[in-house]
Amino acid sequence: xxxxxxxxxxxxxxxxxxxxxxxxxxxxxxxxxxxxxxxxxxxxxxxxxxxxxxxxxxxxxxxxxxxxxxxxxxxxxxxxxxxxxxxxxxxxxxxxxxxxxxxxxxxxxxxxxxxxxxxxxxxxxxxxxxxxxxxxxxxxxxxxxxxxxxxxxxxxxxxxxxxxxxxxxxxxxxxxxxxxxxxxxxxxxxxxxxxxxxxxxxxxxxxxxxxxxxxxxxxxxxxxxxxxxxxxxxxxxxxxxxxxxxxxxx
Amino acid sequence: xxxxxxxxxxxxxxxxxxxxxxxxxxxxxxxxxxxxxxxxxxxxxxxxxxxxxxxxxxxxxxxxxxxxxxxxxxxxxxxxxxxxxxxxxxxxxxxxxxxxxxxxxxxxxxxxxxxxxxxxxxxxxxxxxxxxxxxxxxxxxxxxxxxxxxxxxxxxxxxxxxxxxxxxxxxxxxxxxxxxxxxxxxxxxxxxxxxxxxxxxxxxxxxxxxxxxxxxxxxxxxxxxxxxxxxxxxxxxxxxxxxxxxxxxx
Numbered sequence: 483x484x485x486x487x488x489x490x491x492x493x494x495x496x497x498x499x500x501x502x503x504x505x506x507x508x509x510x511x512x513x514x515x516x517x518x519x520x521x522x523x524x525x526x527x528x529x530x531x532x533x534x535x536x537x538x539x540x541x542x543x544x545x546x547x548x549x550x551x552x553x554x555x556x557x558x559x560x561x562x563x564x565x566x567x568x569x570x571x572x573x574x575x576x577x578x579x580x581x582x583x584x585x586x587x588x589x590x591x592x593x594x595x596x597x598x599x600x601x602x603x604x605x606x607x608x609x610x611x612x613x614x615x616x617x618x619x620x621x622x623x624x625x626x627x628x629x630x631x632x633x634x635x636x637x638x639x640x641x642x643x644x645x646x647x648x649x650x651x652x653x654x655x656x657x658x659x660x661x662x663x664x665x666x667x668x669x670x671x672x673x674x675x676x677x678x679x680x681x682x683x684x685x686x687x688x689x690x691x692x693x694x695x696x697x698x699x700x701x702x703x704x705x706x707x708x709x710x711x712x713x714x715x716x717x718x719x720x721x722x723x724x725x726x727x728x729x730x731x732x
Numbered sequence: 733x734x735x736x737x738x739x740x741x742x743x744x745x746x747x748x749x750x751x752x753x754x755x756x757x758x759x760x761x762x763x764x765x766x767x768x769x770x771x772x773x774x775x776x777x778x779x780x781x782x783x784x785x786x787x788x789x790x791x792x793x794x795x796x797x798x799x800x801x802x803x804x805x806x807x808x809x810x811x812x813x814x815x816x817x818x819x820x821x822x823x824x825x826x827x828x829x830x831x832x833x834x835x836x837x838x839x840x841x842x843x844x845x846x847x848x849x850x851x852x853x854x855x856x857x858x859x860x861x862x863x864x865x866x867x868x869x870x871x872x873x874x875x876x877x878x879x880x881x882x883x884x885x886x887x888x889x890x891x892x893x894x895x896x897x898x899x900x901x902x903x904x905x906x907x908x909x910x911x912x913x914x915x916x917x918x919x920x921x922x923x924x925x926x927x928x929x930x931x932x933x934x935x936x937x938x939x940x941x942x943x944x945x946x947x948x949x950x951x952x953x954x955x956x957x958x959x960x961x962x963x964x965x966x967x968x969x970x971x972x973x974x975x976x977x978x979x980x981x982x
Contacts, residue, residue, distance in 0.1 A: 559902060560861075571853045575860035582856055586849040599836040603821045606832055610825030611810075613863065635883045652809060 506590065511537035514554055514565040516544050518687075518716040520616055520680035521576035522564040527676045528580045530710035533591035541717070577609070580676055592710075594673045605667040605674045608656070612678035615649055619681055622646045623688050623728050647732055650685075650695060657697035663704060671708070679705050687725035690732065756840065761787035764804055764815040766794050768937075768966040770866055770930035771826035772814040777926045778830045780960035783841035791967070827859070830926055842960075844923045855917035855924045858906070862928035865899055869931055872896045873938050873978050897982055900935075900945060907947035913954065921958070929955050937975035940982065 511534065515522035529537065542548035542563060550561045558565040558574040566572070566579045568586075573579040584594045596602055622642040626634065657664065667674040682702050686692070692699025705711050719725070761784065765772035779787065792798035792813060800811045808815040808824040816822070816829045818836070823829040834844045846852055872892040876884065907914065917924040932952050936942070942949025955961050969975070 568853075571850050573853045573857050575857055578853070578856035578860045582849060582853045585852055599832060600821050602835055603818075603823045603828070603832045606828035607823050607825055610828045630887070633885045633888050637880070638883050 506533055507536040508534040508568075509536060509538070510569045512557070512565075512567045513537055513539045514542055514549075514557065514563055515539065516542055516549065516563045517718045518684075519544070519563055520684060521562075523680040523683075523714060523716065524576040524677050525564045525566055525579045525583075526714040527679070527710050528583045528594070528673075530713050531592040531594060531671075531676065532583050532587040534583070534587065577613075577677060580673055584673060592671065594671070594676060596668065596670065596672065601668055605672045608666045608674040609677050611652075612674065612681060615653065615678065616681045618642070618646045618649045619684060623684075623726075643732065650690075650698070650732070653682075654695050654697050657701055662700070664701075666701070675705065679711065683711075685729060687719060689725060689727040689730040691730065694732075756783055757786040758784040758818075759786060759788070760819045762807070762815075762817045763787055763789045764792055764799075764807065764813055765789065766792055766799065766813045767968045768934075769794070769813055770934060771812075773930040773933075773964060773966065774826040774927050775814045775816055775829045775833075776964040777929070777960050778833045778844070778923075780963050781842040781844060781921075781926065782833050782837040784833070784837065827863075827927060830923055834923060842921065844921070844926060846918065846920065846922060851918055855922045858916045858924040859927050861902075862924065862931065865903065865928065866931045868892070868896045868899045869934060873934075873976075893982065900940075900948070900982070903932075904945050904947050907951055912950070914951075916951070925955065929961065933961075935979060937969060939975060939977040939980040941980065944982075 508529070511529075513522075513525060513529070515526065529535075540553075542551070542554070544563070548554070549563045554563065554565050555561055557567050557572055560574065562574065564576060564579065565574050568582075571582070573582045580594075596605065621628070622639070622645075625639050625642060629638075656666070660668065663669075665671050665675050666678055682698060682705075685698070686702050690698070692702070758779070761779075763772075763775060763779070765776065779785075790803075792801070792804070794813075798804070799813045804813065804815050805811055807817050807822055810824065812824065814826055814829065815824050818832075821832070823832045830844075846855065871878070872889070872895075875889050875892060879888075906916070910918065913919075915921050915925050916928055932948060932955075935948065936952050940948070942952070
């Protein structure tokens with residue numbers, strides 16, 4: 483068998499296997515993504531939850547600045563990942579892509595939005611608090627990456643750390659109030675989990691203590707068992723399971 | 733007539749007038765807000781568009797730190813404005829409140845979400861690009877407010893300015909592509925306008941030139957005529973119509 487045929491066979495086998503799992507071959511979708519990027523991960527979880535598989539996808543390297551390549555800029559003038567396209571529809575902002583997929587594939591795969599507007603309210607509230615959570619995490623763990631050396635201040639880093647601790651206590655409290663085995667916006671997995679779980683996983687990747695934050699720890703452990711999360715785990719975390727210790731004492 | 737009776741009469745007249753305009757008396761809603769705050773303004777526009785009037789509302793002062801008062805903290809543990817409550821439902825994040833109101837009052841007042849998922853995609857995309865737009869505007873015009881004196885750098889302010897200019901060019905291009913009299917996500921007013929218009933208005937309040945940014949200028953002028961925008965115009969902008977010149981040369 484030629485290499486070419488072998489590749490075709492792999493593709494065919496893979497397609498069969500996906501169909502056997504009840505998914506849809508989403509060949510009219512393209513996702514350009516980076517490993518460990520929370521925004522990319524959100525979209526990948528949403529795609530999995532909606533049973534959308536076999537989409538065209540390409541893992542790009544932030545280190546090599548591939549997010550500024552022509553390939554990305556063609557879809558996303560901001561030169562950011564994710565860049566996501568479905569047919570002629572372009573939705574690059576991760577929250578936008580999640581809302582779009584939930585609306586377009588409402589009755590396919592997991593139902594990610596509760597019916598009752600009061601339940602939706604909590605989901606929306608946590609989703610948008612989630613953007614603060616993500617920003618505050620980044621402002622601390624990536625401080626040196628975001629701030630040029632000559633503009634860095636210990637006072638700023640210290641403040642960013644305190645802001646993150648305050649934020650962590652809020653989420654720890656939210657989960658405690660909802661009780662054991664709860665998701666972020668109630669008993670069911672929802673868009674709040676799709677969008678905020680990657681932030682929580684990043685916290686633990688950077689050494690957050692599940693003893694100090696037991697409710698976040700339990701939530702994290704529960705969600706790591708979910709098929710959509712397993713299927714989309716950042717490949718470079720799989721290759722190198724030991725993360726950083728940045729948040730060990732926080 | 734006693735002062736008390738006069739106040740009661742005003743209230744009664746106001747209620748009659750609201751009903752005559754086809755609105756709903758939203759007496760089970762409470763909004764705590766600050767004048768000129770884009771997040772607060774978003775929620776107020778959404779309420780107007782949905783014909784929700786007569787809600788309990790209180791204008792608080794950021795300068796007096798009233799957003800950290802018990803009254804706010806009772807609804808919003810973050811001590812931020814807006815703080816919004818509908819019956820027992822609390823939705824403080826402005827985007828969350830807009831989504832909630834649109835879902836809860838789907839068939840009341842303006843329809844703020846297009847039916848077609850492809851049209852929705854553009855609306856979602858612009859809404860979430862809108863959060864970057866807002867952050868970039870703030871990082872420039874409120875630099876001295878956000879950054880303690882001893883941590884300020886001309887290089888950072890210069891960079892924030894450049895980032896804002898790049899962002900402005902993107903939006904100018906989006907509007908140009910959509911053509912005359914278009915809204916942010918197509919021919920109809922949508923949640924994209926509800927959430928991003930306050931940012932655009934703030935740009936012009938801070939002196940942005942409609943000659944340099946003609947498409948943003950036209951969009952701004954068109955929307956200032958919309959009843960929901962007129963009804964919710966920041967009161968301290970009305971009192972003092974002359975804004976700042978910060979963005980004059982940008």
